[in-house]
Amino acid sequence: MLRVxxxxxxLFLVVIGTALARAQTKAPxxxxxxxxxxxxxxxxxxxxxxxxxxxxxxxxxLAPTSDQVILIVLDLTGDLSRIDDAKQAxxxxxxxxxxxxxxxxxxxxxxxHVLADPTPDRRKVIDxxxxxxxxxxxxxxxxxxATLSLADALIRQSPVRVCVLYITDGSIYNYREDxxxxxxxxxxxxxLSRRFRDILINEKISKLERHISSLEAPLFxxxxxxxxxxxxxxxxxxxxxxxRDTGGETxxxxxxxxxxxxxxxxxTRISDVWGLTLSVPPKSHREMQVGLKASCSGRDVxxxxxxxxxxREE
Numbered sequence: 001m002l003r004v005x006x007x008x009x010x011l012f013l014v015v016i017g018t019a020l021a022r023a024q025t026k027a028p029x030x031x032x033x034x035x036x037x038x039x040x041x042x043x044x045x046x047x048x049x050x051x052x053x054x055x056x057x058x059x060x061x062l063a064p065t066s067d068q069v070i071l072i073v074l075d076l077t078g079d080l081s082r083i084d085d086a087k088q089a090x091x092x093x094x095x096x097x098x099x100x101x102x103x104x105x106x107x108x109x110x111x112x113h114v115l116a117d118p119t120p121d122r123r124k125v126i127d128x129x130x131x132x133x134x135x136x137x138x139x140x141x142x143x144x145x146a147t148l149s150l151a152d153a154l155i156r157q158s159p160v161r162v163c164v165l166y167i168t169d170g171s172i173y174n175y176r177e178d179x180x181x182x183x184x185x186x187x188x189x190x191x192l193s194r195r196f197r198d199i200l201i202n203e204k205i206s207k208l209e210r211h212i213s214s215l216e217a218p219l220f221x222x223x224x225x226x227x228x229x230x231x232x233x234x235x236x237x238x239x240x241x242x243x244r245d246t247g248g249e250t251x252x253x254x255x256x257x258x259x260x261x262x263x264x265x266x267x268t269r270i271s272d273v274w275g276l277t278l279s280v281p282p283k284s285h286r287e288m289q290v291g292l293k294a295s296c297s298g299r300d301v302x303x304x305x306x307x308x309x310x311x312r313e314e
Contacts, residue, residue, distance in 0.1 A: 028280035029059055030312075031155055033163075033218040033247040033273045034292060034305040041296040049278050050291035060159075062275035068101045068161040069118050070270060071151055071217075072125075073143065075108040075168035076134040082224040082256055083134050086167055089260040091126040093267035101271070105129065108139030108166070112146050138170025141204060142177075144212070144219070144242070151217030161275040162217045163248070165266060169224040172201060172235035179204060180231060198234035205238035209245055213287060213310040218248035218273065220266050226254040247306030280311050 036045055044063070049056045072090065076083050094103055103125045104118035116128045144166075151162045172179050179200045212219075221239050240250040249269060251262040278290075287310040294303045 028282075028311060029277050030214075030280060030309055031216045031275050031277045032290060032292075032306040032309060033161075034276050034294075034303060035269070035272055035274065036294060036296075037302040037304055041301055043297055045294045045296050045301065047274075047276060048293040048295075049276070051278065051281060051288045053289070053291065054281075056281075057279050058276050059279055060275075060277035062159065062161050064272050064274060065098075066100070066161060066275070067159070068163070068271070069104065069151075069154055069158075070097075070101060071104045071106060071118075071147060071162070071164045072129075073106045073108050073112075073140075073147055073164065073166045074115075074129070074132060075138055075140045075143075075166055075170060076132070076224075077109070077136060077138055077174065078134065078169040078171075078225060080134065082169060082253075082259060085256050085259045086169075086222070086224050086263065087129050087132075089263040090129055090167060092260075093264055094125060095122050097122070097267070097271065106147065107132070108143045108147075108168075109136030110139065112139075112143040137174050137176045138168065138172075140166055140168050140170060140221075140239070141175065141208070144208060148212050148215045148217055148219060148246070152215040155216045155275075161273055163220060163270045163273065164217050165220045165222070165270065167222050167224070167263070171225075171227060172231050179235075198231055201231060201234045201238060205241060208242060212242070212246060213308075214312040215246070216309075217246065218306065219243045219246045220248045220270060221250040222259075222262050222266055223250065223252040224259055226252045245308070247304075276305075286310065 034047070047058050049058060097103070099120055102118040102120055105116040105125050105128050107113045107115055115132065116125050119125065147164055151164050154160065154162045180197070219242060221243050223236060223239065226236070236252055243250040249266065251266060253259050253262050287308050289308050290306060292303060292305045294301050
């Protein structure tokens with residue numbers, strides 16, 4: 001955790017010193033991501049949220065045209081051809097972002113390290129991406145909580161939309177910590193550890209789900225290398241569950257040809273996000289189910305949003 005502190009300090013100094021104005025969110029409240037999933041929406045949409053089935057109010061709306069910070073975390077250790085394709089696709093997507101989108105770049109191997117502070121300077125971030133070499137072991141599971149905590153702090157302190165994007169290619173077998181759960185008794189054909197070898201992975205994912213359930217930034221993951229063995233499937237399913245729990249999305253590429261499209265799709269999704277701040281009922285500390293409706297010009301429209309949230313205990 002100590003290795004993360006300089007990263008947090010640096011990012012805060014940069015964001016606070018920018019033209020993005022700071023504003024304190026009225027407590028108690030929390031922000032959820034939401035998307036209008038239709039092209040035709042004339043005028044500004046009207047949102048109608050509920051918490052545990054009871055009507056709630058929207059205290060603040062940040063539209064897709066508002067300021068945004070995107071924290072990109074590179075977790076790349078494998079196939080250079082896939083990595084090169086991903087780097088080029090990320091560079092292309094970054095170059096298309098609006099000027100009020102600030103991009104920060106981090107690396108997940110051996111702890112969380114900042115490579116470029118949030119900046120509107122596209123060239124600086126792209127150059128750092130292109131010059132990065134792939135090495136070490138995967139670090140997504142070990143750094144995820146710290147990254148989302150950083151993004152959460154930015155959301156709570158500044159009137160900006162913040163999203164986290166991991167670009168990764170790791171296998172669960174290559175982590176520094178052993179998640180493979182070897183068979184306890186190889187001579188016993190009925191040993192249950194043979195049937196539930198993914199238990200350590202599932203326990204790690206469940207623990208992360210609990211830790212991030214009160215953090216507000218949506219998580220997006222582009223995994224460059226789909227693997228079909230039992231443990232990597234459990235790992236990949238876990239990444240998908242973690243992203244969906246925050247309102248985000250995971251895309252896993254089955255071939256190199258899918259990488260540019262996957263990255264372009266995720267950047268579009270990130271750019272199109274609404275940030276809705278909802279008021280929290282008094283003494284709400286358990287996980288709440290979030291409902292949401294939206295209408296444009298009196299017509300209901302199809303939307304997607306973060307489905308649940310656990311308010312932070314003060």
